[in-house]
Amino acid sequence: MIQLDTISWRFVKVWQRNFVTFQKIWKINFITPLLEPLLFVAAFGLGFVGLVGEVRYGGAGIGYTAFIAPALIASAVMNNAFFETTYASFVRMYYQKTFDGMLATPLSIEEIILAEIVWSASKAAAAAAIMLAVLSLFGYVDLPAGLLAVPLAFLGGVAFGAIGLFFTGIIPTIEMFNLPIFLFVTPMFLFSGTFFPVSNLPMWAKPAAFAFPLYHLVELTRLVCLGRCETVPALSLAYLVLFALLFTGLALVGMRRRLIK
Amino acid sequence: MSARPDGTSDRGPIIDVQHLFKRYQELTAVDGISFAVPRGEFFGLLGPNGAGKTTTIRMLYGFTPPTRGVIRIFGMEITRDWRRIKTRMGVCQQDNTLDPDLTVEQNLVVFAGYFRIRAREARDRARELLEFFALSNRRSAKVMDLSGGMIRRLTLARSLINRPELLILDEPTTGLDPQSRHQVWDRLEKLKASGLTVVLTTHYMEEASRMCDRLVIVDHGRILVEGSPAELILRHAGRSVIEVGGPDQALRDYLSASGMPHDDLGRRLILYTPDGDEHAAAVRERFCNETCTFRTGTLEDVFLRLTGRELRD
Numbered sequence: 001m002i003q004l005d006t007i008s009w010r011f012v013k014v015w016q017r018n019f020v021t022f023q024k025i026w027k028i029n030f031i032t033p034l035l036e037p038l039l040f041v042a043a044f045g046l047g048f049v050g051l052v053g054e055v056r057y058g059g060a061g062i063g064y065t066a067f068i069a070p071a072l073i074a075s076a077v078m079n080n081a082f083f084e085t086t087y088a089s090f091v092r093m094y095y096q097k098t099f100d101g102m103l104a105t106p107l108s109i110e111e112i113i114l115a116e117i118v119w120s121a122s123k124a125a126a127a128a129a130i131m132l133a134v135l136s137l138f139g140y141v142d143l144p145a146g147l148l149a150v151p152l153a154f155l156g157g158v159a160f161g162a163i164g165l166f167f168t169g170i171i172p173t174i175e176m177f178n179l180p181i182f183l184f185v186t187p188m189f190l191f192s193g194t195f196f197p198v199s200n201l202p203m204w205a206k207p208a209a210f211a212f213p214l215y216h217l218v219e220l221t222r223l224v225c226l227g228r229c230e231t232v233p234a235l236s237l238a239y240l241v242l243f244a245l246l247f248t249g250l251a252l253v254g255m256r257r258r259l260i261k
Numbered sequence: 262m263s264a265r266p267d268g269t270s271d272r273g274p275i276i277d278v279q280h281l282f283k284r285y286q287e288l289t290a291v292d293g294i295s296f297a298v299p300r301g302e303f304f305g306l307l308g309p310n311g312a313g314k315t316t317t318i319r320m321l322y323g324f325t326p327p328t329r330g331v332i333r334i335f336g337m338e339i340t341r342d343w344r345r346i347k348t349r350m351g352v353c354q355q356d357n358t359l360d361p362d363l364t365v366e367q368n369l370v371v372f373a374g375y376f377r378i379r380a381r382e383a384r385d386r387a388r389e390l391l392e393f394f395a396l397s398n399r400r401s402a403k404v405m406d407l408s409g410g411m412i413r414r415l416t417l418a419r420s421l422i423n424r425p426e427l428l429i430l431d432e433p434t435t436g437l438d439p440q441s442r443h444q445v446w447d448r449l450e451k452l453k454a455s456g457l458t459v460v461l462t463t464h465y466m467e468e469a470s471r472m473c474d475r476l477v478i479v480d481h482g483r484i485l486v487e488g489s490p491a492e493l494i495l496r497h498a499g500r501s502v503i504e505v506g507g508p509d510q511a512l513r514d515y516l517s518a519s520g521m522p523h524d525d526l527g528r529r530l531i532l533y534t535p536d537g538d539e540h541a542a543a544v545r546e547r548f549c550n551e552t553c554t555f556r557t558g559t560l561e562d563v564f565l566r567l568t569g570r571e572l573r574d
Contacts, residue, residue: 013374020371021362101358104322104420105375106347261285261325 006108014115033127037134057197058228069140070221071194073131077124081157084120085164086177121157128153141225148224156217162247169254188214213243275300275458281330290316292482305469305476306462310573313482314462322352351425355432359404366400376423390418410441430461466561480568498558499533506552
């Protein structure tokens, strides 16, 4: 099913193909990660400051904007990676038939899948780096520890990119992406300790958050940006790594079944 | 003509297919096909829709795994040594798989990367191919702005980026205007003259007749006949053909009495006559009331006689 010996550094060539294509549209793609943190800081920083006050997190109080800033980075990682391997990869696969063309060359399907996932993680990490730069200007990020948010974003990008590509391998039409977005991405975005600490949730709801990969990414990002978090960092890291590996494998199986008949 | 550095041999057929089967759930798309293609030959794979030609082609370039049977290309098995085989092979698929976000030249250069061709060589090779296919003045154009003929030429150019020894063409001129089609044929003939081995599938009998040294006609996953276009025409259609418009019963009676091979299509009747046939002269004199067309036998006659005139889904 999964043939590891068919993976070589050729996958970089597929990554490069995506990069060359991206170079035509990069300017537009940079606007969102540049402006989004500014907008959120403005809305929550100015708007909520009077309403919410301090948030109790990790045993100490913290301003609301400082609380959500790292979560915004983590959410951007999820969105960037997931939307790249769902919509963009699906268009490449189904409408442009790019992968069919590639499979007539010495590339293996494993290399194509790996390249798509790594590409989405690269985009996510780049978006995270830009947001980090903007947010640290406002003082919401501890440097130099905060710089670890970028490799962390890459890992998170691999995890969410892999999940996205898994769905690309199994859904029949592009509209069906609405299902995982509605059932997984949006609930994760809201309930992963992004806008309020998970410790605020009632006892019966807390365990659900532990299953969300975004929750672990948010906590780890908070750890490097603020210096504290509410999970055991080693466990969160392990969870993300395992998630990435599992879904990369599943994506491989699904895409192989879809493309090679 | 001896062993190459990678251990394969220059002797022996370029393609050797033995007892190839492809089964899907209930459908047997390829039902025991065997053929061999020697170096330098232009080989045709013809058949009606659903005959199994595209499935066979896909197995040849390692896209679809065979259910049973062996495919050897350059002396190597496709299931094991696919990477080495694909490095020396070019494939021009029927679908448009070009990158719409890249320019004409970029499409070639990026594709070269998948063969691990270095950037400088890729650029030189791309320029060479653009020149050969008369696309040089469009090299910075977006793929979306190209006409159908240019898209096909670019796809063909792309399939040659790695200087392959074997080229597989899946319906290369389908949907093209006559000018573009003839240009493609012209280029293919030049490539053939330079020693390229080609496998072609097509619906255009004129194309197969003109380009192929040898061809097979497949139907229902099996090979019906094999031979050069001239042999097949002689064997299955006859050198001359008379098409009679508006045939009457008298003609039909005459035909059944004389036993001439013919196809009765109601308002048209096709007679397959070897040269100098006395019956042909009789038909010409006595039965050509409305319209009679006298022409040479073509591959299309062979094809329709063998695979029938019914529509295939």
